Amino acid sequence: MKKYLVEFIGTFFLVLTIGMTVIDPVVAVGFAPLAIGAALMIMVYAGGHVSGGHYNPAVTIAVWLRGRCPSCDVPAYLIAQVLGAAAASFITLYFKGNPTLTGKEIVLVPALLAEFIGTFALCYVVLNVATAKGTAGNSNYGLAIGFTVTVMAYALSGISGGAFNPAVAVGATLMHLVKASNLWVYIVANFAAGALAALVFKFANPDDK
Amino acid sequence: MKKYLVEFIGTFFLVLTIGMTVIDPVVAVGFAPLAIGAALMIMVYAGGHVSGGHYNPAVTIAVWLRGRCPSCDVPAYLIAQVLGAAAASFITLYFKGNPTLTGKEIVLVPALLAEFIGTFALCYVVLNVATAKGTAGNSNYGLAIGFTVTVMAYALSGISGGAFNPAVAVGATLMHLVKASNLWVYIVANFAAGALAALVFKFANPDDK
Amino acid sequence: MKKYLVEFIGTFFLVLTIGMTVIDPVVAVGFAPLAIGAALMIMVYAGGHVSGGHYNPAVTIAVWLRGRCPSCDVPAYLIAQVLGAAAASFITLYFKGNPTLTGKEIVLVPALLAEFIGTFALCYVVLNVATAKGTAGNSNYGLAIGFTVTVMAYALSGISGGAFNPAVAVGATLMHLVKASNLWVYIVANFAAGALAALVFKFANPDDK
Amino acid sequence: MKKYLVEFIGTFFLVLTIGMTVIDPVVAVGFAPLAIGAALMIMVYAGGHVSGGHYNPAVTIAVWLRGRCPSCDVPAYLIAQVLGAAAASFITLYFKGNPTLTGKEIVLVPALLAEFIGTFALCYVVLNVATAKGTAGNSNYGLAIGFTVTVMAYALSGISGGAFNPAVAVGATLMHLVKASNLWVYIVANFAAGALAALVFKFANPDDK
Secondary structure, three states: OHHHHHHHHHHHHHHHHHHHHHOOOOOOHHHHHHHHHHHHHHHHHHHHHHHOOOOOHHHHHHHHHHOOOOHHHHHHHHHHHHHHHHHHHHHHHHHOOOOOOOOOOOOHHHHHHHHHHHHHHHHHHHHHHHOOHHHOOOOOHHHHHHHHHHHHHHHHHHHHOOOOOHHHHHHHHHOOOOOHHHHHHHHHHHHHHHHHHHHHHHHHOOOOO | OHHHHHHHHHHHHHHHHHHHHHOOOOOOHHHHHHHHHHHHHHHHHHHHHHHOOOOOHHHHHHHHHHOOOOHHHHHHHHHHHHHHHHHHHHHHHHHOOOOOOOOOOOOHHHHHHHHHHHHHHHHHHHHHHHOOHHHOOOOOHHHHHHHHHHHHHHHHHHHHOOOOOHHHHHHHHHOOOOOHHHHHHHHHHHHHHHHHHHHHHHHHOOOOO | OHHHHHHHHHHHHHHHHHHHHHOOOOOOHHHHHHHHHHHHHHHHHHHHHHHOOOOOHHHHHHHHHHOOOOHHHHHHHHHHHHHHHHHHHHHHHHHOOOOOOOOOOOOHHHHHHHHHHHHHHHHHHHHHHHOOHHHOOOOOHHHHHHHHHHHHHHHHHHHHOOOOOHHHHHHHHHOOOOOHHHHHHHHHHHHHHHHHHHHHHHHHOOOOO | OHHHHHHHHHHHHHHHHHHHHHOOOOOOHHHHHHHHHHHHHHHHHHHHHHHOOOOOHHHHHHHHHHOOOOHHHHHHHHHHHHHHHHHHHHHHHHHOOOOOOOOOOOOHHHHHHHHHHHHHHHHHHHHHHHOOHHHOOOOOHHHHHHHHHHHHHHHHHHHHOOOOOHHHHHHHHHOOOOOHHHHHHHHHHHHHHHHHHHHHHHHHOOOOO
16 A cells, blocks of 8 residues: 555656646746656655655556566556546646646657657666666666656657656646547557567566566 | 754755845746755755754654654754754845845645645655665665755745745745745645655655654 | 667667757757756666667777777677667657758867867766776766766857767768768767777776776 | 876866856856856766865865875865866867956955855865765765755856856956956955865764864
């Protein structure tokens, strides 16, 4: 139960930071990727020792395929992450005065590709810095994971909006940053990228079972 | 005595950075949350081994409830923090030429909620990265703690001003960034959030006494 | 083979981030050096334990001269890096709608000098933080390496464009950010700087064979 | 000799970054403190194991007073630092086309105070994170030291220009960012702050000889 609470809290703060820095932000929008990646970073450091600090269903799937997340935990992790994202979305809408937004326009193939590339980077980094023998003991797993979202958001948010996370995509849909008719794009691309990252990890770390 | 001096110094530099980057700043105001979080980070690294590096009465209360701050230290910590904030406020006003400011307008319920959420994040991160067995030996406690303030300031300063710290709220009141009639909002929300963070920490780390 | 795949992936994400944040960027161009340096940082943390995390032919030469890269790996590393840069360039051009660019105008001597200085800094930092006995066990090698590119890009990109990496220069040529007639400037300056950094490292660390 | 070379190189890159990001910068001037602090950070990580990574005469004096720098090294360190700053200044002026600058106007007492406060913060952080028993083994000394300059530059550069380093002040004078008639302000305030930081360190760490 404590693992699910930690996943809820971490995803809550990630999605709250996204909503508050993207919808009518207080400072220039260029700082949003920095704030969002840092939100993930701090929650990885705060919760990693309890739940692993996924805060992202695609990461949970990638870690499960790599063999570092028990199958019995997967459904509850995904539910906790989506509930955390939903709670953050409602509070963000309250803070922002329930703004009327219409959702980002995307072009299908580039958006699928951008979400796939960005989520692959994130899951590839997570598996290598947080589950590999070769990086055990390194303190910077959280820095690397958080800043992967920062980097990919600077690079790719113009194409797809930059979710790289199905729970974030659900939250963004609730906040009307993503059109409900496009939600499947994120879910498909993100889970596919998580699965490929697990395969690449196993190929690159053959002795690390 | 050395612990109180370190708390004074750290809170001094935190509040000095807030005042100097928020009141008539030299560069775009978007950099202020970065500078302020980094100020907390450097002081956590510099003073953590002496005093624990709280620089925040809400953190002191949370660490005390978690059982990692002796009761006899609490009053002196709070006094040292408030004195450091006050000293920084007077020097900031001197540097800025005693500007006439009227204090941020806030709406009560959202401001209480924003201060509660942001301070909860900060105390939750502090307890997990600086006092938990599961993260012992990790070098990045200061990075995580400092950037929690950065993240929450980017997300929530538009709602409440973003103190997340009763000593900062006192300093901001002395610098006329916060209206004196609103000071209680910060004190109530920040201490309540620190207490909840201690409860959540104990639930999520049941074997870590 | 796995080492070459990791070099391909890392250089891919480095060059993708460069292209996406420099060509018609989503946010102010001032964030590009931060995103680019962070892209290198995350890939160093993700791939360092497999391939060493070079992602840069000049770094590979410097590490080889210092005696920490087998001669038999050098050609394949360079090929993997250039292929990763090329793949990222084509995807970037696709995302950006195949923009018409004419390549940065440079003045020969300052550009050679800027590329030499920036690449020297990068290789000097890499050798000292990732291959020296004196820094063994320090978690921050990736942070130092990535932010060297950030720092040198803020300082020197106005003079030379700021590649500091022959594979990046090839990618930038394919994306028409660098004129093909100037590509040799980067290759000459970057490799020369890598060689000097190896010499300086050996002088400064005489007991570290 | 190798220690002096490392001090020369580190101070060179610190002052080069200052000049290139402050004189007619490529991107918004708000990024300069970030680039400058990161320049110090990378050079601390690259050279700390050889020379201690001071790159600042005030830091050298503070470390010497604390008992961690041999007296016989002090003069050569100061000379190497000033030579590195001078070399960077000449190359910066060459890159920038020898611009005509008149030097920052300062008001004496606030400028003395700002330089004293900022340099105290820097030396206080250096002594605690890089020379104290209580932080031995922590990887983040370079992050803390570098970002102290970032923080103090955001906070105080509007008052004094933000050198916090006599070698930087010499370089800034050669680049006409500081008026020659004001150079003494920096030298006096910086060395005095380094001495006070050593005293405070000894008081706060009485058992750490």
